[in-house]
Amino acid sequence: MKNILESKFIQEFSNVIDRMYLLGWDERNAGNVSFILDQAELSLYLDLSKPGRLYPLQINAKALAGKYLLVTGSGKYFKNVKEHPEANSCIVKVTENGDHVEILWGLKPTERPTSELSTHLASHISRLEIDPTHRVIIHTHTTYTNMMSAITELDEKTFSKALWGLNTENIIIFPEGIGIIPWEIPGNGIIGKNTADKFKTFKIVLWPLHGVVACGDTLDSTFGLVETVEKAAMTYLTIKPFSNHKLISDEDLLRLAKAFNVKPNEAFIK
Ligand SMILES: [Zn+2]
Structure with a gap:
């Protein structure tokens, strides 16, 4: 597996978030971003056969079943994403029935994706x-x-x-x-x-x-x-x-x- 921290998607995501922080738009834990990832590209960096930690959704997202997204974490500060992407964002997969996401990468076991997920x-x-x-x-x-x-x-x-x-x-x-x-x-x-x-x-x-x-x-x-x-x-x-x-x-x-x-x-x- 390649190093995910060197992937184009993590780099672009972190850079845009850092830019928004520097523009003064995202004080403290303000703001959230989500980015739909390409499965083939992601599979070069992450073993997608391993199940992730389930997190329930407030809506049914069956229309996105099987999609992978890079998402900022709940309560996380944009200020810190560029230096520590894994501690401040996560990669999730929408489950087949659309009522959960699986957290496949990033955040601690007690932490969750943005409250605006x-x-x-x-x-x-x-x-x-x-x-x-x-x-x-x-x-x-x-x-x-x-x-x-x-x-x-x-x-x-x-x-x-x-x-x-x-x-x-x-x-x-x-x-x-x-x-x-x-x-x-x-x-x-x-x-x-x-x-x-x-x-x-x-x-x-x-x-x-x-x-x-x-x-x-x-x-x-x-x-x-x-x-x-x-x-x-x-x-x-x-x-x-x-x-x-x-x-x-x-x-x-x-x-x-x-x-x-x-x-x-x-x-x-x-
Ligand atoms: Zn807000």
């Missing part, structure tokens, strides 16, 4: 139904997007158009806009279901006064989406006090979408 699994199921290349869910406490949620009307159209209007390339990166769910207690079934439902339309979902959850086919593209939204929110908060500020017009947003062959959310602009 069911939110992640429900979100993976939702995205895989519309995008077979989907692999990543990131939840993080983005500073400026969170601040923006405190002072802006929590309306998806208003929020999305403010974010699109601040940088010429934003509508190309997230033409669906940003989804918003009502404020909710983290780790419960309601927030997981609401988030997974939003992922049927959007690739990034705002949890007001908390952070965002984003999805993508790679760690880079998912991180890049969060980074783009977060920078737009920072720009928004900086220019908001200036009464003469301008935004890209609807007409120009539509020209941009056409030029880059993306389809903006018709509920927001047409």
